[in-house]
Amino acid sequence: MPRRLPIDIDVRLQLALASAANAAQALSDWLAYTSQQAPLNPPLPSVLIRRAARDDEFARRLADEVTDGGHPTRLATYARLLSAAGRLHGQVRAAVRAACEDALEGTRVHLMAFDLLAGETRPLALALLEALGGDL
Numbered sequence: 001m002p003r004r005l006p007i008d009i010d011v012r013l014q015l016a017l018a019s020a021a022n023a024a025q026a027l028s029d030w031l032a033y034t035s036q037q038a039p040l041n042p043p044l045p046s047v048l049i050r051r052a053a054r055d056d057e058f059a060r061r062l063a064d065e066v067t068d069g070g071h072p073t074r075l076a077t078y079a080r081l082l083s084a085a086g087r088l089h090g091q092v093r094a095a096v097r098a099a100c101e102d103a104l105e106g107t108r109v110h111l112m113a114f115d116l117l118a119g120e121t122r123p124l125a126l127a128l129l130e131a132l133g134g135d136l
Contacts (some may be wrong), residue, residue: 020057041059076127
């Protein structure tokens with residue numbers, strides 16, 4: 001029986017070496033796993049930011065999730081990653097701005113999200129506002 005790597009090492013390897021599709025799936029799986037255990041898991045931001053900055057396909061997959069609105073944790077984390085990688089612009093930025101406005105004063109005002117870059121669960125609006133650099 002092959003030995004499995006610990007999940008954080010496996011995810012880091014997927015993010016660094018795998019195809020964009022596999023890396024995006026590894027990130028989604030990691031968010032589902034770590035959002036319940038954040039203080040116990042090592043952060044991944046540097047490898048994620050580098051991947052989003054250099055890999056157009058990976059960044060596109062994150063942007064697609066952001067523009068679809070999706071789960072608050074993915075929306076918060078992916079928006080922040082794209083922003084940190086210098087890829088939050090155009091239609092994706094507009095989608096984040098609309099989601100942020102909704103989270104500040106609309107139907108999403110009550111939502112909390114695990115923000116992987118912050119390493120904590122916090123209001124969705126705060127994560128999105130940070131992704132926008134405070135500029136609504």
